[in-house]
Amino acid sequence: MSDQQQPALRLQGIVKTFPGVRALDGVDFEVMPGEVHALLGENGAGKSTLMKVLAGMYQPDEGQILIAGQSVQMTTPIEAKAQGVVLIHQELSLVPEMSAAENIYLGELPLKSFGRVNWATLEKRSNAILARLKCNFRAEVTVANLSIANQQMVEIARALTVDARVVVFDEPTASLTDAEKVVLFDIINDLKSQGVGIVYISHRMDEIFTLSDRITVLRDGAYRGTLTTANTDEDEVTRLMIGRSLDLSRNEAAPKFGKTMLDVRNLSYSGLFEDVSFTVRAGEVVGFYGLVGAGRTEVAETLFGLRTASSGDVLVGGEKVTITSPRDAIALGISLVPENRKEQGLVLQMNCRDNMTLPQVQDLTAGPFVSQGAELAIFDQYRDRLAIKTPSWKQSVGVLSGGNQQKIVIGKWLSMQPRVLIVDEPTRGIDVGSKSEIHQLLRELAAQGYAVVVISSEMPEVLRVSDRIIAMYHGRIMREFDIQDVTEDSLVQAISGIKAEEPA
Amino acid sequence: MAYLYENPLLRWLMRNPIWGFVLIVFIFFSLSSEHFFAARNLQNILVQTSTIGLIALGMTLVMINGNIDLSVGATLALAAAFAVDVQSWAMFATWGNWQILPAVCLALLVGILMGAINGFIVWKTGVDAFIVTLGAMLGIRGLVFVYTGEQSFYAMNFAYSDFSALSVGPLPVLALIFLLCVGGVHWLLSRTVHGRNTYAVGGNREAAVNAGIRVGPHMMINFMIIGFLAALSGVLLSTQMGAATPNLGRDYELWVITAVVLGGTKLTGGKGDIIGTLGGVLAIGILRNGMNLMQVPAFYVYVILGSILIAVLFLDKRFNRTTDGGLRL
Numbered sequence: 001m002s003d004q005q006q007p008a009l010r011l012q013g014i015v016k017t018f019p020g021v022r023a024l025d026g027v028d029f030e031v032m033p034g035e036v037h038a039l040l041g042e043n044g045a046g047k048s049t050l051m052k053v054l055a056g057m058y059q060p061d062e063g064q065i066l067i068a069g070q071s072v073q074m075t076t077p078i079e080a081k082a083q084g085v086v087l088i089h090q091e092l093s094l095v096p097e098m099s100a101a102e103n104i105y106l107g108e109l110p111l112k113s114f115g116r117v118n119w120a121t122l123e124k125r126s127n128a129i130l131a132r133l134k135c136n137f138r139a140e141v142t143v144a145n146l147s148i149a150n151q152q153m154v155e156i157a158r159a160l161t162v163d164a165r166v167v168v169f170d171e172p173t174a175s176l177t178d179a180e181k182v183v184l185f186d187i188i189n190d191l192k193s194q195g196v197g198i199v200y201i202s203h204r205m206d207e208i209f210t211l212s213d214r215i216t217v218l219r220d221g222a223y224r225g226t227l228t229t230a231n232t233d234e235d236e237v238t239r240l241m242i243g244r245s246l247d248l249s250r251n252e253a254a255p256k257f258g259k260t261m262l263d264v265r266n267l268s269y270s271g272l273f274e275d276v277s278f279t280v281r282a283g284e285v286v287g288f289y290g291l292v293g294a295g296r297t298e299v300a301e302t303l304f305g306l307r308t309a310s311s312g313d314v315l316v317g318g319e320k321v322t323i324t325s326p327r328d329a330i331a332l333g334i335s336l337v338p339e340n341r342k343e344q345g346l347v348l349q350m351n352c353r354d355n356m357t358l359p360q361v362q363d364l365t366a367g368p369f370v371s372q373g374a375e376l377a378i379f380d381q382y383r384d385r386l387a388i389k390t391p392s393w394k395q396s397v398g399v400l401s402g403g404n405q406q407k408i409v410i411g412k413w414l415s416m417q418p419r420v421l422i423v424d425e426p427t428r429g430i431d432v433g434s435k436s437e438i439h440q441l442l443r444e445l446a447a448q449g450y451a452v453v454v455i456s457s458e459m460p461e462v463l464r465v466s467d468r469i470i471a472m473y474h475g476r477i478m479r480e481f482d483i484q485d486v487t488e489d490s491l492v493q494a495i496s497g498i499k500a501e502e503p504a
Numbered sequence: 505m506a507y508l509y510e511n512p513l514l515r516w517l518m519r520n521p522i523w524g525f526v527l528i529v530f531i532f533f534s535l536s537s538e539h540f541f542a543a544r545n546l547q548n549i550l551v552q553t554s555t556i557g558l559i560a561l562g563m564t565l566v567m568i569n570g571n572i573d574l575s576v577g578a579t580l581a582l583a584a585a586f587a588v589d590v591q592s593w594a595m596f597a598t599w600g601n602w603q604i605l606p607a608v609c610l611a612l613l614v615g616i617l618m619g620a621i622n623g624f625i626v627w628k629t630g631v632d633a634f635i636v637t638l639g640a641m642l643g644i645r646g647l648v649f650v651y652t653g654e655q656s657f658y659a660m661n662f663a664y665s666d667f668s669a670l671s672v673g674p675l676p677v678l679a680l681i682f683l684l685c686v687g688g689v690h691w692l693l694s695r696t697v698h699g700r701n702t703y704a705v706g707g708n709r710e711a712a713v714n715a716g717i718r719v720g721p722h723m724m725i726n727f728m729i730i731g732f733l734a735a736l737s738g739v740l741l742s743t744q745m746g747a748a749t750p751n752l753g754r755d756y757e758l759w760v761i762t763a764v765v766l767g768g769t770k771l772t773g774g775k776g777d778i779i780g781t782l783g784g785v786l787a788i789g790i791l792r793n794g795m796n797l798m799q800v801p802a803f804y805v806y807v808i809l810g811s812i813l814i815a816v817l818f819l820d821k822r823f824n825r826t827t828d829g830g831l832r833l
Contacts, residue, residue, distance in 0.1 A: 057714070078716025093714050095707035097774045098700070106704055107715030115696045 006069050008033045008197035009054070009085065009166045014063035016049055023049040025222045026063070031166055031197035036188065038208040038229070039201045040241055041218035047201050050218070051168050054199075055087035056080035067165065078107060084165030088155055088172055094143050101126035101139035104157045129157045134183045148293050149176050156184065167191060168199040173207060185211060203458070205234050206492075217241050257467075258282030260318065261451035262334075262420045264303070267312030272298040273475035276312070280420065280451040285442060287466030288455040290495045295475035296455045297339055300422045304336040305329040317419060330359060335413035337406075339424040339455075345409040348398035352390050353379040355397050356412045382411035386441065403434025410441070421445065422453040427461060439465050459488065473497040521819045522766050522783035525812065526790065533794035540797055547676050551668075551744075553789035554682035556756060557782070558737040560763045561689040562730025564781045567764055568693075569726050570706040570773025571626065571633035576734040576760060578644035579618045580753035583735035584742040585648055587611035588657040591664065601663045612735045618644060619731020623724030633723075641757065648750050656749040665746030678740050685733065690778035702726065706773025762809065763788050766816055787812070 007030040016024040024046045031037045041047050052058045054065070056074035064071050067083050074080040080087070094103045102109065104126050110118040126139035135153050143151055152172065159167045169188070173181050188198055188211060202208055208215060209229060217224040217240040224240045262280040267273070273295035280286045288296040302309050305323040314321055316332045323329050329336070338344035346355050357364060357375045364374040379393050386407045390400055397405060406426060413421060423442065427435045442465050446452045456462045462469050469481045471494035478494040517524045534541040559576045566573050590596070590607035597603070618640065625636045659665050670677040693699035704712040705719050712719055734753075742748045767784030769776025788809065795805050 055714075076716055077714045081716065089714070093708070093711040095704045095711050095774065097707045098703055102700055102704075103711075106711065107701075107717045109697045109700060111697060115698055117695060117697055117700055 006033075007031060007066070008035075008068060009199075010066040011050070011054070012064050012066070014050065014053055014060045014065075016053060016058060016060050023221050024053070024060070025220075027218065027221075027223045029216055029223075031199055033165075033195040033197050034192050035214065036192055036198040036200055036212045038212035038215045039199055039218065040203075040208065040215055040237060041224075045218040045241075046221040047218055048170065049221075051087055051170055051199070051201065054080070054085060054166075054168060056085075081162060084163065085168070086159040086162065086164045086166070087168045087170065088159055089170060094151055094154060096144035097142065099140055099142055100130070100137070100146070100154045100157075103143055103154050104129060104139070105161060106158075108161070125161075126157070129160045132160065133157055133187060149180050152176060153180070156187070164191070164196050166197040166199065168201070170201045171203065172200075173202065173204065181207075205237070208237075209234070257284050258449060261316065262303075262453075263315035263318075264299075265313045265315070267299065267302065267309050267314065269298065269302055269307060270310050271475075272307075273302075273472075276472075276475075276477055278470055278477065278480070280453055282419075282449050282451050283446050284467045285446045285452040285454055285465050287462035287469045288453065288472060289457070289459065289462045289469055289491060290472035292457060294472040294495065296472050297424055298475075299472075300336055300424055300453070300455060303329065303334060303420075303422065330416055330418075333417065333419035335416055335418035335421050337409050337413055337421070337423040337426065339428070341402075341405055341409050346397050346405060349396055351394050351396050352383075352388070352400070352408055353393035355408055356382060356415060358412060359416055378415050382415055385414075386411050387437070401434065402430040403437065406430060406434075406438060407441075410438075414445070418450065420451045420453065422455070424455040425457065426454060427456075427458070435461075459491065462491075463488075471495045520768060520780055520783060521816050522768065522780060522787055525816065526783050526787050529787065529790050529794065533790065533797070537794060537797045540794055543674065545793070545797070547671075547674070547679065549786075549789050549793045550679035550682065551676050552793060553785050554678050555737050555741050556759050556763060556788065557682050557785040558685055558733045558740070559730065559756065559760045560767075560781050560785050561685055561778065562726075562733035563760050563764045564767070564769055564776055564778060565689070565693065565702055565726040566633070566730050567761075567769045567771065568702050568706045568773055568776045569723050570709065571723060571726070572637065572761070572771075573619075573622065573633065573727065573730050574637040574757045575618065575622060575640035575644055576730060577753035577756035578641050578648060579615050579731055579734040580738035580741065580756060581648045581748070581750060582618065582644055582651070583611040583615045583738035584748035584752050585652050585657060585750070586614050587739045588659050588664075588742050588748040589651075592660050601661065604661060604664055608739055611739050612732060615731040615733075615735020615738070616728050617731070619728040619734075620724060622731070623727030626727070627720030627724050652748070652750045654750055656747050658747045659742070662746075664743055668740070668743040678744070681736075681740065685736075686778060686782055689729075689733075693778055698722070698725065703774060706770075706775075708774070759788065762813055766813060768820060 010030040012028055014024050014027045015022070027046070027050055029039070029050065039047050039050070049058065053060050056077050056079050059075065065074065066072070067085070072083055074083060074085070077087070095106065101122050105122055110121040110125070112118045123139050130137070130139055130153075133153055133156065135150065137146060137150055143154060146154065156172065172184060176184060188200070192198055200208070200212055212229045214226055214228055215232065215237060216226045217237065219241060227237065227240075258281055260279045261282050264279070265277050267276045276299055278286065288299075290296050298307070301307055303314065303323065305325045305328050308324055314323060316334065321332055323332065323334070342348060347358070353375055356379050361370060361375070364371050376393065382388070383390070388404050388407045388411065390404060397408060400408070410423070426438050426442065430438065439461065442452055442454060446467070454462065454465055463483070463486070467483055469483065469486055469491065471478045471481070471491060473495050474497060478497065479490070481491065539545055559580070563573060563576070587607050590610050591603045596606060622633070622637055622640050625631065626633050629636075668678055672680050675683075693702060701712065701717050701722055704715070704717060705722055709719060738753065741752065763784035764776070764781050765771065765784070766787055767776065767780030767782070769780065791809060792805055795808075796802070
């Protein structure tokens with residue numbers, strides 16, 4: 001490479017503000033050709049915003065982008081792609097009804113005369129790319145029929161349609177199996193040896209330390225520093241990332257567990273999960289850990305009556321029950337704080353009070369009318385108990401911060417007096433401070449005698465809040481750990497489908 | 505039940521339940537009415553179907569885009585009024601039968617223009633197409649009344665009204681035009697980049713934008729296509745009647761949407777095709793024709809069509825539900 005000293009891409013002093021938030025505050029970043037540069041930071045640190053600026057989806061308010069030394073302005077994703085900057089999205093950006101080939105070449109389908117699609121070329125090229133990615137499906141299949149991991153491969157295949165200068169991978173392994181990861185890493189090394197600059201965003205330290213040459217850390221939208229991977233360690237990176245060493249200690253007395261509140265026996269739903277058995281006692285937090293698609297959310301949805309299991313028993317408080325709707329579940333004292341609070345947990349346009357009393361508003365009546373007083377009493381009680389910060393109950397929930405939104409959802413279910421509280425990804429998209437508050441809250445709730453199930457994809461989170469951890473892989477429970485015996489290695493092995501050496 | 509999925513014909517019918525229904529009503533009416541299965545009547549069905557069918561082709565594009573166009577009935581009436589009126593303008597008085605040409609061209613241009621206006625507003629304001637075209641439906645219908653002065657126009661040139669009686673071999677010329685358009689739009693939708701982008705925009709708009717597809721202009725083109733097809737439908741309808749009435753095309757938008765939805769196009773966009781839409785319009789055409797022959801009062805047709813619409817969508821949900829994994833919502 002003649003321009004070895006010239007960065008393939010350089011960002012200087014990028015500032016991007018959204019109403020009320022300074023999402024990026026003077027960020028510097030550069031990638032050399034043939035380098036894997038990892039970008040690290042907690043959720044909300046600004047990584048995704050930075051990448052969207054890079055891909056031409058957002059315009060920076062200040063700062064400049066240099067590609068191969070030239071200052072460029074990119075106003076659309078297609079311009080960015082033409083400049084050789086390809087972004088592989090974290091959320092799948094595919095059209096489910098179209099074929100893999102069409103998705104790979106979306107927006108730039110090969111042409112014949114009269115605007116006709118050149119199907120032969122399209123399929124030949126797409127299949128060649130898929131073969132390079134060692135995918136075991138043909139380019140003709142409809143994307144909706146592919147597994148999430150294969151859809152991710154289609155997304156990655158998009159990067160290979162042009163001669164890329166810089167490829168940005170935004171958490172590419174979140175839904176990949178270990179075998180698929182190996183293929184992906186091969187591809188990345190392949191691109192790297194061709195002199196392509198790689199930006200690699202991930203939460204997984206092991207991946208970053210195996211793949212990257214340098215690491216840049218962002219925190220709260222600001223640049224915290226760049227480290228050479230060979231000369232650093234996880235602790236240093238973590239300190240840059242969260243401003244302190246990760247504290248996993250849990251300074252509290254040994255919790256006292258009550259009787260078994262939830263007993264699930266051999267629960268199965270064909271295609272999603274099989275033979276799932278576990279118990280949760282009052283006062284206990286059980287963490288469900290696994291990869292996306294391991295079946296954890298589906299188990300929770302089944303317990304909450306959103307699906308009907310094909311076989312298996314559920315016992316609540318020692319009694320065998322049938323749950324065929326959320327109504328049944330609520331009546332039995334099971335509550336579910338769903339994975340996606342904005343789509344599944346809250347009615348964003350409604351105010352705080354109405355959201356909180358939503359499941360019980362039919363009981364809060366005075367004659368034919370809804371009793372405002374009873375509603376307010378409930379809201380006030382849980383606002384104080386959960387320390388929800390909102391100017392008033394009239395505030396519409398959509399404008400609150402993620403942490404406060406999540407507390408409203410938790411408050412909503414606590415007000416139903418549940419016996420079992422299931423919390424799915426409680427801190428997704430929530431900033432660091434609120435995160436530890438929510439963790440603290442979950443511990444307190446358990447101490448007050450609730451049986452709590454926490455589903456999480458973040459290892460520090462399950463380690464911090466759980467008394468027991470259940471590892472799931474491909475719809476099956478692989479192992480169950482007591483918090484005293486768990487090690488990160490054994491946990492990672494369990495969720496990757498590697499059998500334990502000794503019986504769990 | 506699994507063996508059913510082995511048979512390719514049955515699998516195709518499960519994905520296109522409307523064609524199964526077309527087959528059933530076709531056989532039913534053939535057996536129950538002696539007049540139904542006659543070449544003359546079948547030609548008739550095709551001609552009757554062509555009016556709604558032409559608009560349904562455009563509606564398929566617009567609905568796959570995730571939009572809807574409620575203004576088609578009014579556009580049809582406006583185009584018909586232009587087509588009939590412009591022929592008798594003084595400046596074309598000496599043109600003989602050629603006076604039909606500028607009249608028809610102008611009518612079609614008016615249709616394209618109406619579609620362009622709809623599309624432009626949807627593109628630039630981001631207002632939902634339902635609202636924009638609801639407004640256009642009222643507005644354009646108003647224009648029709650202003651233009652016609654609440655009167656019907658009659659075609660003075662008999663060549664115009666004779667056109668609808670022409671045949672090419674066994675096919676009436678109106679049916680031929682319809683079938684050509686079916687072929688053309690099917691080709692556009694399944695073979696061209698514009699057609700594939702139609703699915704992309706409706707299936708995942710964000711992905712389409714990320715891929716650099718210019719969504720606004722793209723949608724505007726589809727609105728122009730439906731405007732053109734509504735106008736063409738209006739012109740052909742006025743040749744059949746030899747006249748244009750200000751109330752022409754009332755409720756057509758509802759028939760068209762019914763046909764398109766029967767044909768398996770999703771209201772939310774991203775899914776649908778012309779084969780299904782053709783099945784949808786034929787189902788409606790055969791049902792209306794056959795029940796007419798059996799002297800069933802017309803309003804029963806509404807009851808039956810309404811029930812079938814719901815039944816077909818129910819079957820579709822049963823057989824083609826793949827993605828939600830049995831989630832109850």
